[in-house]
Amino acid sequence: MKKFLIIPLIALTAISCKTQQLYLNIVQPAPVTLSKDIKVVGIIDRTTPTDQTKILDAIDKVVSLEGTDLDKVGTAESINGVKEELVNNDRFTEVKVLSDVEFKASNIGAFPAPLTWSQVDGICSEQGTDALFALEMYDTDTHINYSTEKVTIKTPLGSIPALEHIASMETLVKTGWRIYSPAERSVVDEYVIPESIVFTGRGINPVVAASALLNRKEAVREVSKRAGHIYAMRLLPYNLRVTREYYVKGTDNFKIAKRKAQLGKWDEAAVLWEKETNNPDMKIAGRAHYNMAIINEINGNLEEAIRWAQKAYEDYRVKLGLQYARILENRRYDREVLKVQEER
Numbered sequence: 001m002k003k004f005l006i007i008p009l010i011a012l013t014a015i016s017c018k019t020q021q022l023y024l025n026i027v028q029p030a031p032v033t034l035s036k037d038i039k040v041v042g043i044i045d046r047t048t049p050t051d052q053t054k055i056l057d058a059i060d061k062v063v064s065l066e067g068t069d070l071d072k073v074g075t076a077e078s079i080n081g082v083k084e085e086l087v088n089n090d091r092f093t094e095v096k097v098l099s100d101v102e103f104k105a106s107n108i109g110a111f112p113a114p115l116t117w118s119q120v121d122g123i124c125s126e127q128g129t130d131a132l133f134a135l136e137m138y139d140t141d142t143h144i145n146y147s148t149e150k151v152t153i154k155t156p157l158g159s160i161p162a163l164e165h166i167a168s169m170e171t172l173v174k175t176g177w178r179i180y181s182p183a184e185r186s187v188v189d190e191y192v193i194p195e196s197i198v199f200t201g202r203g204i205n206p207v208v209a210a211s212a213l214l215n216r217k218e219a220v221r222e223v224s225k226r227a228g229h230i231y232a233m234r235l236l237p238y239n240l241r242v243t244r245e246y247y248v249k250g251t252d253n254f255k256i257a258k259r260k261a262q263l264g265k266w267d268e269a270a271v272l273w274e275k276e277t278n279n280p281d282m283k284i285a286g287r288a289h290y291n292m293a294i295i296n297e298i299n300g301n302l303e304e305a306i307r308w309a310q311k312a313y314e315d316y317r318v319k320l321g322l323q324y325a326r327i328l329e330n331r332r333y334d335r336e337v338l339k340v341q342e343e344r
Contacts, residue, residue: 019245029337036344042129046103047138074224081228137176168200247287270295286316
């Protein structure tokens with residue numbers, strides 16, 4: 001599985017007279033966790049219209065001015081995007097596109113009922129796969145707006161007023177996926193990815209303005225493939241930028257530590273904060289305890305960070321300590337999930 005490193009990105013912004021804000025990049029576990037026993041996966045398409053939905057789909061395409069094969073092209077690209085990303089994920093030994101497995105879609109633009117486990121078992125047994133990635137929904141919905149505005153056109157005879165025609169079209173591409181794990185009898189994930197494409201054309205008459213809207217198939221192809229990549233990346237950890245507050249006022253040590261922190265010398269700032277943890281003034285000591293939680297999180301010591309944050313709240317009534325302790329406990333849980341995911 002791909003490995004990710006924690007890369008702190010720290011910047012300072014004043015948010016009050018007594019605290020400042022820092023930004024930190026942390027690694028979040030992947031939204032989807034698959035069993036380590038899943039090594040061979042299959043990709044199936046469940047979006048082919050039934051005879052009944054073909055009629056509704058055809059009407060929908062005429063009304064929304066979609067191309068006759070726009071959905072077909074987009075579906076193929078979305079599946080290709082998922083396949084490419086899964087192949088790049090070294091946790092799988094094989095990724096199969098099961099193009100010979102056919103299903104009919106009973107709804108347009110909506111999730112169908114999940115496959116039965118007898119169906120999933122049958123496909124996986126026949127195709128030699130441990131899990132199925134199913135494209136359950138693919139839909140393109142197009143809306144056109146038309147307007148005019150007054151402009152000035154330069155001609156050899158000088159500038160003359162004219163009316164410019166503006167045609168704009170937005171195509172919303174929606175893809176919906178499920179992951180079936182037959183061994184666990186679980187739909188591991190169900191997720192919809194909406195992507196929007198906007199086209200605008202201008203011209204001296206409606207025909208010229210609309211001509212710019214005709215070649216959108218390639219854009220739909222690219223967006224659909226990107227959506228496939230985005231979905232498959234739900235199996236990967238990701239970086240998240242978070243904010244933290246720390247105290248900068250109270251004693252001269254806090255003021256000096258503030259300047260050191262602004263220079264990125266966090267460990268030197270922590271030496272000064274630690275000195276203030278024994279300050280006889282409870283408010284000062286509490287702030288110092290809280291800041292010690294901050295430096296420990298920066299250095300990756302979550303257990304120590306939790307201990308300092310809890311002590312800041314329990315013993316010194318620092319309100320920020322309670323909220324921060326809960327945040328750190330959630331991070332500790334996420335770290336355990338990450339460990340499990342990295343082992344697979």
